Amino acid sequence: MKFSKPVLLKLKNKNRRLKFNKYKILKRNKLRGKVKGTMERPRLSVYRSNENIYAQIIDDTTSQTLVSCSTLDRSIKLEIKNGRTCEASKLIGEKLAELSLKKNIKKIVFDRGPYLYHGRIKALADGARAGGLEF
Known part of the structure; x- marks a missing residue:
């Protein structure tokens, strides 16, 4: 059916x-x-599980992941206790902004997926904005 x-x-x-x-x-x-990502404005896609949060910047025209970051990365895992807090999400947003600015990506389109813009998703977006990305 x-x-x-x-x-x-x-x-x-x-x-x-x-x-x-x-x-x-x-x-x-x-x-x-x-929401579609182009080379000028790639898409910031977010996936949130119960334990961790993952974010990646994608160019949909070539279907390529340009930058990715998660709470499972070694450098971030040393700074946080667990990946299910808003502080961890904010740290992921700042780290992702830092990595994307190294690749000259300043403007993005935010793709929250099926999640509400609240809690950890909002903290990640605020961290990315604080890091220098423009939505």
Whole structure:
């Protein structure tokens, strides 16, 4: 049984016939359809798990990852206790901004994925802004 995206989102409120991951993918694709990264303004994509946070700057025209950073990196892991705090996310944003400025990337498009702009996602964005990136 195949449904269109608007129908699937309406089904979410009516009954729980489809799994949560399917709705998560739909939400991400809905936002991703509007946000595209170019060489002038690459896309900052964020993935948040329960334990860690990952961020990467992507050029969608060539499908290349230009810069990436996560709480699992050795230099960052030494500075933080665990990767699930807002302080760790802010540190990731600052480190990502530092690495991207070395590659002459100053303007980006922020892609939060299926996550709300709140908590760790907001802390990462604030850290990137403090590091010198322009959204």
